[in-house]
Amino acid sequence: MLDYLFPVCCPICQKPVVPKGSFLHEECKRKIKLIETPFCLKCGRKIKDESAELCSSCRSEAFAFDAGRCTFAYHSGIGEAIKWVKEEGTCEFVDFFGRTAAERHSSFIEAARPEVIVPVPMDRRKEMIRGFNQSELIAESLSKHINVPVKGLLCKVGKTRDQKRLNRQQRTQNLARVFDVVKEHEKMPERVLIADDIFTTGSTVNACAMALKRAGVKKVYFICIAAGTADD
Numbered sequence: 001m002l003d004y005l006f007p008v009c010c011p012i013c014q015k016p017v018v019p020k021g022s023f024l025h026e027e028c029k030r031k032i033k034l035i036e037t038p039f040c041l042k043c044g045r046k047i048k049d050e051s052a053e054l055c056s057s058c059r060s061e062a063f064a065f066d067a068g069r070c071t072f073a074y075h076s077g078i079g080e081a082i083k084w085v086k087e088e089g090t091c092e093f094v095d096f097f098g099r100t101a102a103e104r105h106s107s108f109i110e111a112a113r114p115e116v117i118v119p120v121p122m123d124r125r126k127e128m129i130r131g132f133n134q135s136e137l138i139a140e141s142l143s144k145h146i147n148v149p150v151k152g153l154l155c156k157v158g159k160t161r162d163q164k165r166l167n168r169q170q171r172t173q174n175l176a177r178v179f180d181v182v183k184e185h186e187k188m189p190e191r192v193l194i195a196d197d198i199f200t201t202g203s204t205v206n207a208c209a210m211a212l213k214r215a216g217v218k219k220v221y222f223i224c225i226a227a228g229t230a231d232d
Contacts, residue, residue: 011081011093023096033076034104035227043202044069045230055230063202064209065220069108070199070227071101078226082197085134094134097197097225098141105223109146112221114193116151117143120208121179123156138225139195148193153215154208155182179208181215188215194222 010017012028024032038050042058044067072078085093102109119139127133139150157180181188194208199222209220 008092009090011084011090011096012077014084014090028077031077033073034100035070035073039070040230042067043199043227043230044224045199045227046073047230057202057230061202063206064213065194065202065205065222066209067108067112068194068199068205068222068224069101069105070224071097071104072226074198074226074228079198082134082226085197086130089131091132091134091137094137095141095144098138099145101138101223101225102142102145106146108221109148109193109223112191112193112219114148114191114221115189116153117148117193117195118151118153118208118212120194120196120204121152121154121156135196138197142193142195142223151189153181153188153192154179154211179211181211188212188217190218192217192220194220196222196224197226199224199227 008017008023009015010023010025010028012024012031015025017023017025035044035046038047038052039045040047040055040058041053042063043055045055047055081093082097084090117139119133119135122130122133122135136150136152142148143150156178192212194205194212196205199205205222205224209222212220
């Protein structure tokens with residue numbers, strides 16, 4: 001009865017999906033794109049040069065994270081689905097994101113051997129207004145599918161400007177020292193997997209990785225649900 005009254009909605013078109021157990025309409029499946037090879041072996045974004053192992057950013061910048069993977073091409077419908085989650089609170093979509101990421105990156109996760117999954121923290125006031133942190137929901141979905149616990153090792157300790165309208169240098173400056181470890185976690189794990197929704201320039205994930213490594217974490221990996229093409 002509940003399934004009939006409150007059917008699962010498609011994260012692409014936001015319309016009810018049948019039969020039960022489906023996440024997407026068949027026509028909507030054709031609108032989204034998984035990130036296929038070639039992709040950057042460091043940040044996981046799609047690259048155009050099939051002979052290259054790294055994108056230009058990862059060749060030129062000393063990122064603190066060790067490696068990461070991104071699941072969907074942002075400009076293929078998934079970007080709108082993530083926006084819908086943030087703005088409308090349609091959190092049931094998140095398990096589709098987490099399940100797909102877990103299946104897609106199973107070999108990467110197995111090689112990374114993370115001890116915990118760490119969500120990118122939000123400003124507390126912003127989280128109170130929204131009612132949830134989408135990165136935490138993604139981390140919880142991943143946890144369910146890969147059997148690795150979630151730990152809120154990080155907190156946001158400074159205010160930032162909205163990243164959307166900033167260039168790469170401004171994003172890096174905007175996030176400098178804005179994340180720190182939660183003091184109650186005195187003993188840090190050696191291997192961590194960060195979970196976030198969107199990878200743009202890598203500034204957010206990198207700032208989180210820097211905070212974790214300052215606290216003694218040896219290896220920091222990440223999984224993001226969506227990313228644009230590198231070097232565009």
